[in-house]
Amino acid sequence: MSEVYYRKWRPKIFSEIIGQDSVSKILLNSVTSNRIAHAYIFSGPRGSGKTSTARILAKAINCLNSTNGEPDISCENCLSIENKTSLDLIEIDAASNRGIDDIRELSDKINFVPNKSNYKVYIIDEVHMLTDPAFNALLKTLEEPPNHAIFILATTDIDKVPLTIISRCHRLDFKRVSLQSIIIKLQFICKKEGIIFNNKELDLIARQSYGSLRDAENLLEQLVVAYGNELKISEINEFFHTDNYDMAYDLIKHILDNNLRDALIKIDFINQSGIDIKNLLKSIIEIFRVFILLKNDIMSDLSFNIDKMKNIKPLIQNYSLDNIIFAITEFNDIYLKNKVVSILDIELAIINICSYKNVQTNKLSDSLNKNEYLTKDESNKYNSTNSEVNSDKLPTKDKSNKYNSTNSEVN
Ligand SMILES: [Zn+2]
Known part of the structure; x- marks a missing residue:
């Protein structure tokens, strides 16, 4: 089988690393100035290049002909690291080797000098997965490392790494790639x-x-x-499954227009057409999220086609942020709570949202009618009492959830 893209096109030198300019710069500087730390901790989201960077650093500090801190990727040491045949690069996946014995084995051998390189490099991936005794053993090793040993710890969850470990390391934070x-x-x-x-x-x-x-x-x-x-x-x-955006958008329009009947007909139609309901729900939530961003004049980082959004922008001016937030919360609750989403869950959410909007609209028109002959001060007073009275008519989160959960139990 041919090599998968992400391995095949992995960066081989610092300048090929994508989206982590400051990390690359710091590491290049430390290599050129020969100020290598004994331990690094690379923290950042998955897929942001931590392991690739660790391997590049391993090559850079062991390369026989490096130029300006970059490995030449053709000398004996670089090639053996590339081919994974180097005895001086030890990679440990802490997700599957998390016990004290794994770390002890490592510390027992640490005093052996490197085979062919200047440094023996230990990369411990997903280091936050180590057990407490394993962390203690690692800490001892980090406290008195031999001169030839370099540790590169990588983690997607820095909060789970003990501070005693972090404080022994040079910490570098990787960003989500833009x-x-x-x-x-x-x-x-x-x-x-x-x-x-x-x-x-x-x-x-x-x-x-x-x-x-x-x-x-x-x-x-x-x-x-x-x-x-x-x-x-x-x-x-x-x-x-992003082909359901148009359907999701039509449905949302009915909901925000407070057209309960058309919204229910639409969701029934969507259901009949065999669309995956959980995927549809995901699209609904994404569209609402985009609405919130657009309401705040944010056009970047939208998970939506920009051209499409330009058309939508004028439309959403008709909808209040309050209603959009209520709606996205309703749908998001269903998405997070249910592995399998039923059509009934969506229908109930639609009913909740439409009745929420009805109460809001009635409240507004009520107060407008009654305020006609009141002075400004009196009307303010009236508004506040009125909203107190009306507030218990609102389909609150608690009530609607209760309804949802009882109902799904029945099912
Ligand atoms: Zn080299």
Whole structure:
């Protein structure tokens, strides 16, 4: 089987690392000035390049012909690290080797000098998974490391790493990779692999990977395996189930227009058409999220096609932020609480949202009617009492949830 994209197109030198400029710069400087720390901790989201960077650092400090801190990737030491045959690079996955024995084994051997390189490099991935006794053993090793040993700890969850460990390390924080950086890397891979693409398609893939370059590369590969060497928007939509956006948008319009009847007819129609309801729910939530961003004049980082959003922007001025927030909360609750979403869950949410909006509208028109002959002061007074009285008519979160949960128990 051919090598997967994310391994094949992994960065090999610091300047090829995408989206982590400050980390690369710091490491390059420390290599050129020969001020290497004995222990580093790389913290950051999955797929942000921590392990790749650790391997580049291992090459850079052991390279026989490095230039300006960059490894030449052709000397004996670089090649053996690339080919994973180096005896001086030890990689441990703490997710599966998390016990004290694993760390003891490592510390027992640590005094052996490197085989061929200047440094023996230990990369401990997902270090937060170690058990407490294992952390204690590691701490002892970090307190008195031999000169030839360099530790690079990597974690996606820095809060689970004891402070005593962190304080022994030079900490470097990796960022979620930006949309633009992911697109640039995908363009690079497409050109190398002979994949026909437009930036629109890459944009869609990048948005689905939520800042993980590795996920984006894997998604690209899965698409090529599934549909061949030419990327097409329609196929990508089908693959990600994002082809239900139009349906979700129509449904949302009925809901926000407070058209309960049409909303229920629409959801019934969608259900009959065999669309995956949980995916539909995901799209509904994403669209509402985009509404909130647009309401606040934010056009960047939208998981939606920008052209489409330009058309939607004038429409959402008719809807209050309050109603949008109530609606997104209703739908998000269902999404988070249920592995399998039933059509009834969605229908109940629609009813809750429409009745919430009715109460809001009635409240407004009531106060407008009654305020006609009142002075400003009196009307303010009236409003506050009125809303107190009305507030118990609101379908509060508690009430609606209670209704939902009783109902689903029955089912
Ligand atoms: Zn080299």
